Amino acid sequence: MSSSQWIGRYRVERRLGTGAFGVVWLAHDDRLQAPVAIKVMAENWAYRLDIRERFLSEARLLRRAASDGLVQVFDIGEHSEDRPYFVMEYADRGTLEDRLTAGPLPVAEALRLTAAATRGAAALHRAGAVHRDIKPSNVLVATAPDGGERVLVADLGLAKSLAQASGLTLTVGSAGYAAPEQLDQSDGIDARADVYSLGALLYHLLTGVVPGPPGKILPPDRLRPGLPPEIRRAVLRALESDRERRWPTAAAFALELERLAGQAGSEAGRRRRRIGPARLVAALTALAVVALGTVAAVRWQADPAPPAVERVSDATGRIHVDVPTAWAGQLAGSGWTPEALGLPDHHAAGLTVAGDVARWPDLGSGVSGVFVGLGADRGLVDRVGTIGHRACRYEGSRTYTDASWRGRVRTWSSCGTAGRSLEEIGLTPVRDGAPQAYVQIRRGTGGDDPTDRILHSLRVSG
Numbered sequence: 001m002s003s004s005q006w007i008g009r010y011r012v013e014r015r016l017g018t019g020a021f022g023v024v025w026l027a028h029d030d031r032l033q034a035p036v037a038i039k040v041m042a043e044n045w046a047y048r049l050d051i052r053e054r055f056l057s058e059a060r061l062l063r064r065a066a067s068d069g070l071v072q073v074f075d076i077g078e079h080s081e082d083r084p085y086f087v088m089e090y091a092d093r094g095t096l097e098d099r100l101t102a103g104p105l106p107v108a109e110a111l112r113l114t115a116a117a118t119r120g121a122a123a124l125h126r127a128g129a130v131h132r133d134i135k136p137s138n139v140l141v142a143t144a145p146d147g148g149e150r151v152l153v154a155d156l157g158l159a160k161s162l163a164q165a166s167g168l169t170l171t172v173g174s175a176g177y178a179a180p181e182q183l184d185q186s187d188g189i190d191a192r193a194d195v196y197s198l199g200a201l202l203y204h205l206l207t208g209v210v211p212g213p214p215g216k217i218l219p220p221d222r223l224r225p226g227l228p229p230e231i232r233r234a235v236l237r238a239l240e241s242d243r244e245r246r247w248p249t250a251a252a253f254a255l256e257l258e259r260l261a262g263q264a265g266s267e268a269g270r271r272r273r274r275i276g277p278a279r280l281v282a283a284l285t286a287l288a289v290v291a292l293g294t295v296a297a298v299r300w301q302a303d304p305a306p307p308a309v310e311r312v313s314d315a316t317g318r319i320h321v322d323v324p325t326a327w328a329g330q331l332a333g334s335g336w337t338p339e340a341l342g343l344p345d346h347h348a349a350g351l352t353v354a355g356d357v358a359r360w361p362d363l364g365s366g367v368s369g370v371f372v373g374l375g376a377d378r379g380l381v382d383r384v385g386t387i388g389h390r391a392c393r394y395e396g397s398r399t400y401t402d403a404s405w406r407g408r409v410r411t412w413s414s415c416g417t418a419g420r421s422l423e424e425i426g427l428t429p430v431r432d433g434a435p436q437a438y439v440q441i442r443r444g445t446g447g448d449d450p451t452d453r454i455l456h457s458l459r460v461s462g
């Protein structure tokens, strides 16, 4: 579909995004003179009458439950080739997923946004429905008439759960967000599954990482030191594996969040302080270095004419990677702690190589180097994809593929020092059963870009 096309009486402007069931378009309602978002079901689903019906029942349900915290639905219809669509209000400020690319949020903001999403979920529950798929990309933000912002829950997992039940390969609820009872549907689910996902949302907004699997969740204050115990308790109660121990309803959780948001808001007024993602990475890398006990200062091959790269290995001999000789001053090779990314692994193979490893934890230090960490947990790449750096400028992402790895390189610049770049890379091995890898590269932006060569040289044995 091109921008000169129409869906019903709506003039299409551009694509806003693509989900599991179709494409969402930004369009214009010329009669009401207002922008709208239109979700059109993909062709490959439209022939399934049952899923099609669920797609439209989502629209009807949102209409029926109508609340300030839910995306408003204005119209439903059918486009060419019998493809159903529904017309919603346009959320002009993106999604909470967009907001997370910059890293964890200020506490008061995280509480306020989650409280508003929880109110939206509570309205659905009053209308007799469970959302089943609350996650940052399904929480939208729109400008309110007074210039403030409205938080809107969208995109229920109704059609998805039917597709999943009929054996299609869709999963409802994302890793870290789905309540345990959603994974084992024998007991049925109720509104408390959404309470779990809302707890996961708050955890993610506060720490910058998705919580670990149910029952193995690192307390949020470990990732965000200084988080008040009351907030930690509220988050962990929502994330209880046993739903009997969670907040009994979304409305009860919302009340507590609103109270905590009020407190945090007034405290923030007195003491403007933000724990940035830089600190998360500092903690992550500090753990890697401190866990070593000693940072081995190693000079490799003092050849008179050193090669442009040095091949370095970690202490277990599993990781081998080429790094530019100019960065290969010191090696800390005895591992890292994936727990710092909310993963269950306590210690895993890893190395940091840099001119001055002791200064590596400081993102603004201007030290060039490479960190490589392995993860036995399959969720490592997902976690790496959630890291953000609010103190830096996000420059975008690209895919990386070679014969051994598939991954995404996300780049930031200006982390306290001009002319520097920071790349966060999650790599999935092409070979089945091999561990995933997390690579961080920091370097100056001028001249040669060695990133692809470094990634290409990375080998993991065992």
Ligand SMILES: Nc1ncnc2c1ncn2[C@@H]1O[C@H](COP(=O)(O)OP(=O)(O)OP(=O)(O)O)[C@@H](O)[C@H]1O
Binding pocket: 016, 017, 018, 019, 020, 021, 022, 023, 024, 037, 039, 071, 088, 089, 090, 091, 092, 094, 095, 133, 137, 138, 140, 154, 155
């Ligand atoms: N009302 C809206 N206003 C603005 N943008 C929207 C709106 N609804 C959806 N979008 C954008 O379109 C994208 C796709 O939405 P959609 O609901 O189809 O899928 P999703 O939630 O991203 O993924 P999935 O359906 O696989 O869970 C969203 O991530 C969001 O960026």
